[in-house]
Amino acid sequence: MSQPKAPKISIIIVTYNAVKTLQAGLDSIYAQKYPNIEVVVIDGGSTDGTLELLKDNTSKLAYWKSEPDEGIYDAMNKGLNHISGQWVYFMGADDELRDEFSEMALELKRPGALYYANVMSNGKKKSGFVNEYYQAKAGVFHQAIIYSASIFKTYRYDTRYSISADYELNMRCWRDQSIAFIYRDYVIANFNHNGASSGGEDELFASNKSNLIRQNFGLKIWLRYMFRLFKERLRGTK
Template structure:
């Protein structure tokens, strides 16, 4: 059975204290068809020396200035040749050495986005179900970037937006899954360990950038809907609304109101 190439991309800057454990979690995978790419932002703290230590096991690496994290990620994407890409940045690790082997059945399918289980500062992050993916979902949440594999063909249409500082990965997922109807599957595989949130952990700033960007993508006629969802939508309201909608007497009342409106 031919196994597809999986491209793992690490972007980093001045992370000498954490880069080696990230690299080893990739290099020690039992899945053999891995293409490992490192994009360093011209570190000055010894990070590059650690990268050089394993240079013969890397498909590509570079240390040069960039215009921010999403510019660095785009550099890695343009170098990648794998069927699926995943970003494992400095401080992040695969859950164990068998992660990619466990994901092989999904790699062999024609899926656009595969999202598994991540752990963020010890807290379990369960991937969204396909039925959860909506405009409302992305206004409040996103997928775990480090626990999500992205089919490289999606990047042929859109790279990460370099004008964004925090929410570039969330906006990419929104564009792909909501606007372009990319295929998606959530899988019961533990993928990643993340010690602490990166830029996307700045919740207030991240949500503000996310909401502005979503409004820019959607048609103008939907901006008021977005404002409504931001203000009122939450899982509890959705659940209660679902229960109420299923109650037959409420359906009869709604049907009566609609019928009266039409006959006036």
């Protein structure tokens, strides 16, 4: 009897002038032992040789396109329109998958769930199991998460948030009791800190964060978060 085919994982990469790092990231995908991965690349109109690199990789990509966009999360939303997998992973153009990604992929058993693991960041394993309060306060590394594709039939990234739309989307997912957050102790990617999220604060998200925590996590977690802010401000005045 033949074995059932492994569920497909769609990896979406958003690029812009990423010629120096993109091939290494793609090669880390090609090297995976997991047998059913497709790669979708959405480029923002690169001018540095990225398009030539993508052309060289066309036979290994399920889809790619280069055109102007309205930011990283707009491009991610576009990428979701071109996937065919049951699971979705978002990878930075300067990140690389580790071998344990394929081991993690074999754990994807629960339809509709959000699975998360760990990444290597600045030489350290981050972040481990994340409790409800930490989910609210800091969230999970985007590159540590594999989503059920069905989640994106209901939710998309809010492009008003230039840096933290993934954080905000995960808040909404947490509130949705039909979406289980499942942790597995693997290190699935090397996370590079030179991406857009290193460029500063998402001011709109920062101004809305406390309200978003209250809306998505409830009064108890919100009060704990506000008490923490109060203590930090009190220390700052000393």
